[in-house]
Each structure stands twice: as structure tokens, then as C-alpha cells.
Amino acid sequence: MKGLYELKSEVIDRELCTCCGTCIGVCPVDTLGFADGEVKDVGGRCVQCGSCNAVCPGKAFPMDEWMEALFQTGYDTGRLFGVYQGIYNACPKDDKIRAAGSSGGMVTHILTALLEAGSIDGAVAVREKQDEPYRFESFIAVDREQILSAAQSKYVLIPVNQVIRKIRQSGKRIAYVGLPCQIHGMRKAMKQDAGLAGQIVVLISLFCGFNMTEEATEYLIAKSRIKKSEIEMLKYRQRKGDRTGFYIRGKQGKEFFVSKHGYTFMNLLFSPKRCWKCFDYSGEFADISVGDAWEKGAGFSRVIVRTQVGRGIFEMLTDRETMYVEPCDESAIMKTQKKVVSYKKGQIGIRKGRMKHFPEYGVEFARCRGKHQIKGMVLYMILCFFKSRAGKWAIQILPFPILTKVSERLKGREVTAVENQQHI
Numbered sequence: 001m002k003g004l005y006e007l008k009s010e011v012i013d014r015e016l017c018t019c020c021g022t023c024i025g026v027c028p029v030d031t032l033g034f035a036d037g038e039v040k041d042v043g044g045r046c047v048q049c050g051s052c053n054a055v056c057p058g059k060a061f062p063m064d065e066w067m068e069a070l071f072q073t074g075y076d077t078g079r080l081f082g083v084y085q086g087i088y089n090a091c092p093k094d095d096k097i098r099a100a101g102s103s104g105g106m107v108t109h110i111l112t113a114l115l116e117a118g119s120i121d122g123a124v125a126v127r128e129k130q131d132e133p134y135r136f137e138s139f140i141a142v143d144r145e146q147i148l149s150a151a152q153s154k155y156v157l158i159p160v161n162q163v164i165r166k167i168r169q170s171g172k173r174i175a176y177v178g179l180p181c182q183i184h185g186m187r188k189a190m191k192q193d194a195g196l197a198g199q200i201v202v203l204i205s206l207f208c209g210f211n212m213t214e215e216a217t218e219y220l221i222a223k224s225r226i227k228k229s230e231i232e233m234l235k236y237r238q239r240k241g242d243r244t245g246f247y248i249r250g251k252q253g254k255e256f257f258v259s260k261h262g263y264t265f266m267n268l269l270f271s272p273k274r275c276w277k278c279f280d281y282s283g284e285f286a287d288i289s290v291g292d293a294w295e296k297g298a299g300f301s302r303v304i305v306r307t308q309v310g311r312g313i314f315e316m317l318t319d320r321e322t323m324y325v326e327p328c329d330e331s332a333i334m335k336t337q338k339k340v341v342s343y344k345k346g347q348i349g350i351r352k353g354r355m356k357h358f359p360e361y362g363v364e365f366a367r368c369r370g371k372h373q374i375k376g377m378v379l380y381m382i383l384c385f386f387k388s389r390a391g392k393w394a395i396q397i398l399p400f401p402i403l404t405k406v407s408e409r410l411k412g413r414e415v416t417a418v419e420n421q422q423h424i
Helices: 004-010 021-027 051-056 063-069 095-100 108-116 143-151 158-168 182-194 194-199 215-225 266-270 308-319 332-348 348-354 370-383 389-397 400-422
Strands: 032-036 039-040 086-092 123-129 131-142 174-178 200-208 233-240 244-250 255-260 290-291 301-305 323-328
Touching: 004 039, 004 051, 004 095, 004 389, 021 032, 021 108, 021 158, 021 182, 051 182, 086 095, 086 108, 086 308, 086 332, 095 108, 095 143, 108 123, 108 143, 108 174, 108 200, 108 290, 108 301, 108 323, 123 143, 123 158, 131 143, 131 158, 131 215, 131 233, 158 174, 158 182, 158 194, 174 182, 174 301, 182 194, 182 200, 194 200, 194 308, 200 308, 215 233, 215 266, 255 400, 290 308, 301 308, 332 370, 348 370, 370 389
Parallel strands: 123 174, 174 200, 200 290
Antiparallel strands: 032 039, 086 301, 086 323, 123 131, 233 244, 244 255, 290 301
């Protein structure tokens, strides 16, 4: 059987690990852990059982097979957002939940509603570590306040699926929230373990263009000039006026804020290479997918309902009249997310042809041509540059205020233009 040695040589060393933590969560002898940015045998007890390799989505996630299993249809690489039953703009009527969320607070709303209805006993969420508010951990939230405390996105690699062990030990019915790659890992783990599959009530995915290493957080903390020991609160999507963004508050009251669009440039600097190899932007293998409805302004989420499980939950929320909801379509997403969707879905063939190791998706990607090919190549070269020694040096000397202004202008104007159109 293949054990951690093979996982390291075939996945980790080939920059295929998504850091989803699934291998840690299913390890039968509880010996795997996440240390120094990668999975390791921290307990020294690996028995070469092969469980970690069986559930790893980093090396292989055959999309054609999973699409057939979940939706009884083949995988179409031309579909930008996968298979779904409906797309909606929505937000809860509960002002407390809406204010706590990154955009419309719909993930928090879904979780609290399911808990209050008795449909689940808990939910997988991510929170700040008690003594290190700049680091994060997955846990099982079992009441409304715990769910609210975990609201908002965290833009950093977190091995969320290591919580699988706690799920199995708890015996609880669980709602799971994760990124697309984490959903892939959970799907594979559920296939291997019928007991786990029986405990997972719903899989909710967050839209994801890129994720970032802990270096990104360290970089922003350094720019804030607030010492780690002085950090009282750190949020990636804190509301400040009519904007959301990265926020730090020190114990002496000092604050540091960068708008969400202002630090989007950091995706180019700190994204791991495995993110460049991902083809799933909107969580195509979840029951429900949730992202920002940027063109609606503050306070709305985009909700893609995919499976019958997802449909049942969304209809329950609609029947209870606890949220504002309106139908929309793919064109609404493309108004403000065209660049990242084009990068992730349209240009992946460029990266596959130039990177030595690539995941086995079981599908053929269409060739990128013309100006799209040029744009894809330029972006790939920029990504590669910032992984080089020269690029890492450049990160340290480039003026942060200028980077944020350029980033906000390039990304923000895409959203601002649409928002202005809404008021014409």
C-alpha cells in the first residue's frame, strides 16, 4: 500500500498538494499533521495503510467520473460554473447575520437556519486561534454564537479537512463549508467512508480564484507595523464604512485597513503553485456554492443551487421567508468576475502545457488562442516571476501604497463600473 512516503514524493514534492487536510483527517493512527507548510508524519507512526493516498484530491480528481456520479452527466469543460439548478442573489433578513458576513452572510444564514430547524447538530467552520488571532483552525460549531464567530472568509491555506476525525468521533450530523479543493477531498473521503457520508448533511463551497500562503498574512502584518503580540483582532473581510477588507486592530487601539480590491494583487505574489492548477472556481461538486454578488453592492451573496439536497435546503429557507432572494444568471457573475473566471477556466491549458506536474482531471482542456492566449501567458509569467528569488526580493521593495492603489483601480473599477450602471 502507498503511505506518506509516496504521498510526499508523488504529491507534496510535485507541488500538487492543496493543503486541504483530508489525509490528516482520515489517518487511522492519527500520525499526520500540518507543519512548516506541508503534511508530515508528526507522530512517527505511519503504517503505510494507503488511506492518505486514497482520499488525496491533489494528484487526481477525475471530474468526468464525479460529474457522472453526482449529476448523471458527463463533464463539459465549456461550462464555466458547472451543473446547477438555479443561480440567485440572496441575503438574510437578520441584520446581525448580514452585518457579520463577508458579503451577504448567506453561509452563516444557511448554517444557523439548519441548526435551528434541527436538521444538523453542528457545522464545520474556521475560527481564529485563541492565543494567535493571526492563525486559524477548523472546528465544529455547535450553536448560533459559534457559527456567527466564524463568519467571514479567511484568505490563507488552512487544512480544514483534518476536522474529519472530530466529525467521526462526534457522531453528529454536520453541515460542511469549504473551498472547491477541500470539497474535492471531502467527496473522496465520503466515498471511502460510508459512516462519514451519512453524517454530512450538506456540502457548501465558497467561490475561489486563488488562495494564499501564510506569507501573505505575515506580509500584511509587517506593513501594518503592529507587532503580532499586540494584535487583538485580525480579519480578512472586515467591514469599514461601505467597504470590506483586511483589518488589524492592536491592543492599544491602532488600526490598519486595506480594501479587498486593494490587496487582490497579493494573489500574484503569494498563491501556491497548486492554485494555478485548479479548474474549479465555483465549487462545482458541492450541493450549494456561495460567492460575492459584487454588482449588487454591499450585503448580497451569490448562491448556486446544484443538487437536490441543495434545492431542498434553499426551498426551506425561501418558505420560511427569512431572506431576500432574486434569480439571476451567469452573465451577472461575469460582469464582475470575468477576469478570474477567464484565468481559471479559459487559460488553464496554458499552465498545464508549461508546468511539469499537473493533476489528473480526466478531461481535455480547450486550447487558448489569440489575445486570450497572450493574456494567459503574460499572467503565467508574472506568477512565475514572483516565485523566483528576484520576485521575492521585489515584493519587499515595491511600495505597498502604490501596489494597493493600482490593485484597487484595476479590480475595483470592474466592480465600480457595474455598480454605476445599476444607478443609471
